[in-house]
Amino acid sequence: MAKAKTRKHDQADPMPPGADYQWPAADPAQRGRTRTLFGICGQCMQGDCATLIHMQDGVVTRVEGNPAASPNYGSLCPRGASQLMNLYNPYRVKTPLVRTNPEKGLDVDPGWKEVSWDEAMALVIEKLNQVRTKDPRGLLVMEGFGNRDSLLRDHFAHAFGTPNVVGSHAPLCSIHYASNLVHAGCPEQVAEMDYCEYLLTFGRSLGPNFATTGAIRRFTKAMDRGMKLVVIDPRCSVEASKGEWIPIRPGSDYACLLAMAGTMLNEGLPFDEWFMKHRTNAPYLINPAGDYHRDPLTGKPMMWDAAAGCARAFDAEFADIALTGAYTVDGVACRTGFDLIREEFRQYTPEWAEGICTVPAATIRRIAGEFVKHAKIGSTIQIDGFTFPFRPASVNTHRGITNHRGGTYAELTAKLMNMLVGNIEVPGGCVGDSMRGPLLEPDDDGVLRPQFRAQAFPFKFPPDTIDGNEFYPHKNATPHLAVQAMLDPARYHLDYSIEVWLNLGANAIRKNAQPEKYVEAMRNVPFVVSVAYHMDEPTIMADVVLPEHANMERDIVSVLVPPHQTTGGELYGADTVRVRQAVPALFNTRHCDDILTDIAEGTGVLYGPGGVYDRLNRSMNDLVLTDGFYLGEGTLDVDRRHTREEIQDQLLKTWPRGDGKGLAEINQEGFFRQPRSRKEFFTYYFSPGDGVRHPFYFERLKKTGDSLRAQLREVGIAYPGIADEETVWEQYRPIPHWIENSEIQAPPEYDLWVVNWKSPYHPHDSGNPEGNPWLAELYAQDPFDFAVFMNAATAAKKGLKDGDRVTVESRYGRTSGALRVTELLHPDALGIPGNYGLGTLQSNPLIRQGTFYNSLLSIDDNTLDAISAGQEISPRVRVYRQEGAR
Amino acid sequence: MRYGMAIDLKKCVGCNACTVACRMENGTPPGILLCQVEKYEVGTYPAARMDFLPRACMHCAEPPCLEVCPTGATYQREDGLVLVDPRKCMGCRYCVLACPYEARHPLRRIENYYGPGTVTPWEEKKHKTLTKGTVQKCTFCAHRLGDGRQPACVEVCPANARCFGDLDDPESDVSRVVARQGGSVLKAELGTCPSVYYLNS
Amino acid sequence: MTEIKGQKHWGWMVVLDLFLAGLGAGTFLFSFVLDRLGECPELARIGTLIGPVVVLLGSVLLLLDLGEGGHVLRLWFHPAALRTSWITRGAWLQTGFIIFGFAHALPRFAGFAWLPWDASGGLGLAFGWAAAVLALTVPVYPGMVLGVIRSIPAWNNAALPVLFLFAGLNTGIAVLQLVALGVTVDVAGLHLLAIAGLVLSVLLLLTLAAYVEIVRHTGTTGRASARLLTSGVFVWGVAVAGLVLPIVLLAVSLASTGLAQVRVLGAVSAVLVLAGGLLLRHAVVTSGVRMTVRSD
Numbered sequence A: 001m002a003k004a005k006t007r008k009h010d011q012a013d014p015m016p017p018g019a020d021y022q023w024p025a026a027d028p029a030q031r032g033r034t035r036t037l038f039g040i041c042g043q044c045m046q047g048d049c050a051t052l053i054h055m056q057d058g059v060v061t062r063v064e065g066n067p068a069a070s071p072n073y074g075s076l077c078p079r080g081a082s083q084l085m086n087l088y089n090p091y092r093v094k095t096p097l098v099r100t101n102p103e104k105g106l107d108v109d110p111g112w113k114e115v116s117w118d119e120a121m122a123l124v125i126e127k128l129n130q131v132r133t134k135d136p137r138g139l140l141v142m143e144g145f146g147n148r149d150s151l152l153r154d155h156f157a158h159a160f161g162t163p164n165v166v167g168s169h170a171p172l173c174s175i176h177y178a179s180n181l182v183h184a185g186c187p188e189q190v191a192e193m194d195y196c197e198y199l200l201t202f203g204r205s206l207g208p209n210f211a212t213t214g215a216i217r218r219f220t221k222a223m224d225r226g227m228k229l230v231v232i233d234p235r236c237s238v239e240a241s242k243g244e245w246i247p248i249r250p251g252s253d254y255a256c257l258l259a260m261a262g263t264m265l266n267e268g269l270p271f272d273e274w275f276m277k278h279r280t281n282a283p284y285l286i287n288p289a290g291d292y293h294r295d296p297l298t299g300k301p302m303m304w305d306a307a308a309g310c311a312r313a314f315d316a317e318f319a320d321i322a323l324t325g326a327y328t329v330d331g332v333a334c335r336t337g338f339d340l341i342r343e344e345f346r347q348y349t350p351e352w353a354e355g356i357c358t359v360p361a362a363t364i365r366r367i368a369g370e371f372v373k374h375a376k377i378g379s380t381i382q383i384d385g386f387t388f389p390f391r392p393a394s395v396n397t398h399r400g401i402t403n404h405r406g407g408t409y410a411e412l413t414a415k416l417m418n419m420l421v422g423n424i425e426v427p428g429g430c431v432g433d434s435m436r437g438p439l440l441e442p443d444d445d446g447v448l449r450p451q452f453r454a455q456a457f458p459f460k461f462p463p464d465t466i467d468g469n470e471f472y473p474h475k476n477a478t479p480h481l482a483v484q485a486m487l488d489p490a491r492y493h494l495d496y497s498i499e500v501w502l503n504l505g506a507n508a509i510r511k512n513a514q515p516e517k518y519v520e521a522m523r524n525v526p527f528v529v530s531v532a533y534h535m536d537e538p539t540i541m542a543d544v545v546l547p548e549h550a551n552m553e554r555d556i557v558s559v560l561v562p563p564h565q566t567t568g569g570e571l572y573g574a575d576t577v578r579v580r581q582a583v584p585a586l587f588n589t590r591h592c593d594d595i596l597t598d599i600a601e602g603t604g605v606l607y608g609p610g611g612v613y614d615r616l617n618r619s620m621n622d623l624v625l626t627d628g629f630y631l632g633e634g635t636l637d638v639d640r641r642h643t644r645e646e647i648q649d650q651l652l653k654t655w656p657r658g659d660g661k662g663l664a665e666i667n668q669e670g671f672f673r674q675p676r677s678r679k680e681f682f683t684y685y686f687s688p689g690d691g692v693r694h695p696f697y698f699e700r701l702k703k704t705g706d707s708l709r710a711q712l713r714e715v716g717i718a719y720p721g722i723a724d725e726e727t728v729w730e731q732y733r734p735i736p737h738w739i740e741n742s743e744i745q746a747p748p749e750y751d752l753w754v755v756n757w758k759s760p761y762h763p764h765d766s767g768n769p770e771g772n773p774w775l776a777e778l779y780a781q782d783p784f785d786f787a788v789f790m791n792a793a794t795a796a797k798k799g800l801k802d803g804d805r806v807t808v809e810s811r812y813g814r815t816s817g818a819l820r821v822t823e824l825l826h827p828d829a830l831g832i833p834g835n836y837g838l839g840t841l842q843s844n845p846l847i848r849q850g851t852f853y854n855s856l857l858s859i860d861d862n863t864l865d866a867i868s869a870g871q872e873i874s875p876r877v878r879v880y881r882q883e884g885a886r
Numbered sequence B: 001m002r003y004g005m006a007i008d009l010k011k012c013v014g015c016n017a018c019t020v021a022c023r024m025e026n027g028t029p030p031g032i033l034l035c036q037v038e039k040y041e042v043g044t045y046p047a048a049r050m051d052f053l054p055r056a057c058m059h060c061a062e063p064p065c066l067e068v069c070p071t072g073a074t075y076q077r078e079d080g081l082v083l084v085d086p087r088k089c090m091g092c093r094y095c096v097l098a099c100p101y102e103a104r105h106p107l108r109r110i111e112n113y114y115g116p117g118t119v120t121p122w123e124e125k126k127h128k129t130l131t132k133g134t135v136q137k138c139t140f141c142a143h144r145l146g147d148g149r150q151p152a153c154v155e156v157c158p159a160n161a162r163c164f165g166d167l168d169d170p171e172s173d174v175s176r177v178v179a180r181q182g183g184s185v186l187k188a189e190l191g192t193c194p195s196v197y198y199l200n201s
Numbered sequence C: 001m002t003e004i005k006g007q008k009h010w011g012w013m014v015v016l017d018l019f020l021a022g023l024g025a026g027t028f029l030f031s032f033v034l035d036r037l038g039e040c041p042e043l044a045r046i047g048t049l050i051g052p053v054v055v056l057l058g059s060v061l062l063l064l065d066l067g068e069g070g071h072v073l074r075l076w077f078h079p080a081a082l083r084t085s086w087i088t089r090g091a092w093l094q095t096g097f098i099i100f101g102f103a104h105a106l107p108r109f110a111g112f113a114w115l116p117w118d119a120s121g122g123l124g125l126a127f128g129w130a131a132a133v134l135a136l137t138v139p140v141y142p143g144m145v146l147g148v149i150r151s152i153p154a155w156n157n158a159a160l161p162v163l164f165l166f167a168g169l170n171t172g173i174a175v176l177q178l179v180a181l182g183v184t185v186d187v188a189g190l191h192l193l194a195i196a197g198l199v200l201s202v203l204l205l206l207t208l209a210a211y212v213e214i215v216r217h218t219g220t221t222g223r224a225s226a227r228l229l230t231s232g233v234f235v236w237g238v239a240v241a242g243l244v245l246p247i248v249l250l251a252v253s254l255a256s257t258g259l260a261q262v263r264v265l266g267a268v269s270a271v272l273v274l275a276g277g278l279l280l281r282h283a284v285v286t287s288g289v290r291m292t293v294r295s296d
């Protein structure tokens, strides 16, 4: 049993060379004082763990999980437990800075001049007023996982008059559309770990692999209780190590999913017939054009009543809904959606898929069969007196499968599998991680009204936004589209340009493909302001740097939202809101919302109707809607300035699920927990029976495509950036069908596919984990992290050895690193974990170490998924030894 | 009374939260990991998997480290804890070699995480509690036990993989879980009688 | 294959002490024997002093390396540890040797005539015998120090104390052979040393072979240690240059009666033995591979 090799110390020195920073002496007034603050961790994008922050003599000595509070109940992950080094980081920006050197670059000294806050703010406000007068859309607010605590950011942008609030993080994780469509929940769907007995997961972490506290708790409990776990992944992750690992060639999961769904549809496996007939649009009659056949009188979609031998509008009384068959209705030859899908899937046999994804056909069949069997179709369960369908099996997918051309279809195919067993939003099945409430509402067609990204952005010409809303109406945040448009506005038909880039918590340069493009785009923007924690890539490109508090110095109140990886019992039965009490600021920094309030005031958009406060009054959280904060019209006086404390107090007092307690009370208790019936956790409860139909036949997708095409024709433009428009339209068909991603036909010398995974030390750019020396000491020594990984047999074939310095080259970029040979990887894969590397002249040197995976990726429109605009995350690569290096 | 721990290897996900929590609790400088998680690769593709072994001091009932200590700095308490008195430790590292579990760490230098010239307020404070030239080891967070707290690595563990308590009390959680699941100890053949049991190993 | 690494907590200082302790004790012991036999009295006189001086030097080095501040004093003030710790025992043995050794040797040196006893009579002789007995333990105890460490199979080994004893005595002879270059000696005395050296070198060679074999056969960790032990430096340095060659040289010297020739051959052999002895200690200390924590 070989101990995995640990890295030699000299390959990555976890100690940055002395920054030689002398810390100011602790406040003498604090001497002898011990206090404990309530905290909320900010070391991952979820940032949901409740903490206790212990201080002695003005120094944070210890941070621990709050034992009483969900979701972590006293535990923390390694990042959460390292957060005090994020506070005590000498590489932080400590005072406002203004650039003196006009030349900009990651490795160019900006010649910072330290200025007062007044000077810095005056400069920023002046520029913003100029752009606002010219065209407010010229302000780009780039946001990201570095700061998820701002209440006012979006309201400021919208009050200012710009639609351009762009997230820097999303194109490598385009996971929203299918869930927003099928579950009407946002952000996505997850496995329900209290009841699930069979979990089939593709391209995702259930928590352990990148260590999120609550998800690990749920995971270990489920495994302990005997849940069967099947992980289909190019890499044997932590999860896969605890369950059954089925290796798959990177980027080919879609073929495997098609074949599994094909097996379920066409090889005689049972399916949930009641669900299909009464809770999906599968029986809807489809005309030869692929649209619903509509009742000529009412315009409603129709189904065939087999007992009566006629078609009726979907909401009529049916004696027996026909799920299959061809029927001529009103002289139109129609077929049921179910039949069409089944027919399409006939070609997707396990044998066909095996050739693409390398998973043996027999395994595909076995897993499909096990999945159906474990779903216990027909069984029910009582929760708090309500009878739910009980479907303890779920297939869940994530960025590993969605981030390819055709990735949205892959995820939709997984939805088909889930719908076939009827597990949507019921115990044991697949549930959304959005607000828990009456989300499942039918639209006029009786089909679930989609939410969030599944609602198409309206088309406008010339486009209003720089990030491609018009061309990718179902996209999530798309900095890569924004950057293309900034570099070539004409190609994207923009009639204005970005004049000010306001950066807040974002790192578009490092967190995306082709960093050089972002650097160039930032260089072209006349004025860049960075609200900054440290001298990261966007900050060294800035004209003015406004230093902000570290996580632990930022007070907030926050609603606990359902998490990403999985969900489960500890989250049911209550709504929770928490407080983060600020650790006294160490430097001349400010709370981001105070900075924004001043900017809003200076630009005249803070007060009055349509101002920041007015918008704050009226706003609701996208994800949790009425489970979240909602001030309500008139709560904050929109004509006077409010302190953060006042706003927080009001948020708490008006919280729709609260009981009127405010900041004073929460400062005593740390959190408010409002009990709630466990049955309400499953949105099925709010629309049971045949109250709503989930889309099985994706008619809405087709509709978006049809209307987009028509609108492009109407304004007479081609689809920007795309060589062959058919490659877009083929992804707007209502039935998933095989799409080759951009890599399948790559030249054969690119013989491997790169895969990336989040690591316990470095999942997101939240709380600067890669620059945290406590974590660096661990990732530098971790045998499963911080290297370039290759299957042992593959390495032997190539004559490569453990420890070789290798160059990795895709068709889009290159990177390098030390090779680690492993048995835990598919032979066709090359693994580069985390997001190490790049950094700037003035950043913490730790950030410059390691292999920079993102540099292998592309932002070329032709490689994107046409629906989500997600980037290809497994480009084909070739690997060779760097001569003279070992 | 004999304090002991059970670590469930099926539950452990190798996240190293325990490693970091231990550091925060005990103020150890770079290079000194009183608690650490060894990671292994087991099997060959495709029947391969990761394996984790979190470990610290086993608080052996028959501790070889104590036997060799030439100055009496290492001692064993009534409650089974094996501790080092820094006022007596001469730093000879004999115990470091004698411990079969690599649980002892000579503190020859006290470095700082952000480099030699940068002493963070946390380090400034915590490093005062360390004595250079002595040997450091896991204490089962002896300073917390009096307050009814568990060791930091136990409380932080998101997988709930660790269970701590009195092995002499058959009713304690740790005794029960060991009795029920049949824990094993590392290197039993050496006769050290560790107080740390591993479940599902 | 993963890289094999020996323990890294004890290094050169410990090696030097092991070397010097053995060498010093050996020097004293043979000097005392020569003295008792009445051979080469000048060599014997000097040798009895060199012994404790060298051991003292070694101890100082060791304490500098091992001890932090005044804490080392506890070695002598915590007798309870004598029950279990070989370092404490060693410290007492070594200290005893140094004290008795000096007590025996010093009266014969200018400046110490005031001491109320003399080397060859009554009390002084008793000191000499005491030191001689302790001198037999001084090279052995490091073998025990290392030997009780069960997690290092290469050390946890009955052959080690014997190995260290022979090696210590052998280097003691070597020291005397070198000193012999500068003092009045006779061929008979040198031959006596040569015979002792020859016998010891042969014994050492056999013990060494046995030791390596034992190590090789104690599990995977032992095998790893054996691999480190049998590196080229070890085989050529310790066994061939440090033992086989001296055996040949000493045998040749025994066949010779020319004082100069015997002296030179003895001295060349001595240099080789000393280098080999140092290398041997280094090899043993650095090839101490620890068992992995999980399994072997």
Ligand code: SF4
Residues within 6 Å of the ligand: A041, A042, A043, A044, A045, A046, A047, A048, A049, A072, A076, A077, A078, A079, A080, A081, A211, A212, A213, A214
């Ligand atoms: S999972 Fe870790 S980083 Fe995320 S909030 Fe919890 S403790 Fe913090």
Ligand code: SF4
Residues within 6 Å of the ligand: B011, B012, B013, B014, B015, B016, B017, B018, B019, B037, B052, B054, B156, B157, B158, B159, B160, B161, B162
């Ligand atoms: S904190 Fe728990 S799960 Fe994480 S490595 Fe330590 S023992 Fe394992």
Ligand code: SF4
Residues within 6 Å of the ligand: B056, B057, B058, B059, B060, B063, B064, B065, B066, B082, B098, B099, B100, B101, B102, B103, B104, B137, B192
């Ligand atoms: S594990 Fe090591 S340090 Fe701890 S008691 Fe056992 S021998 Fe001593």
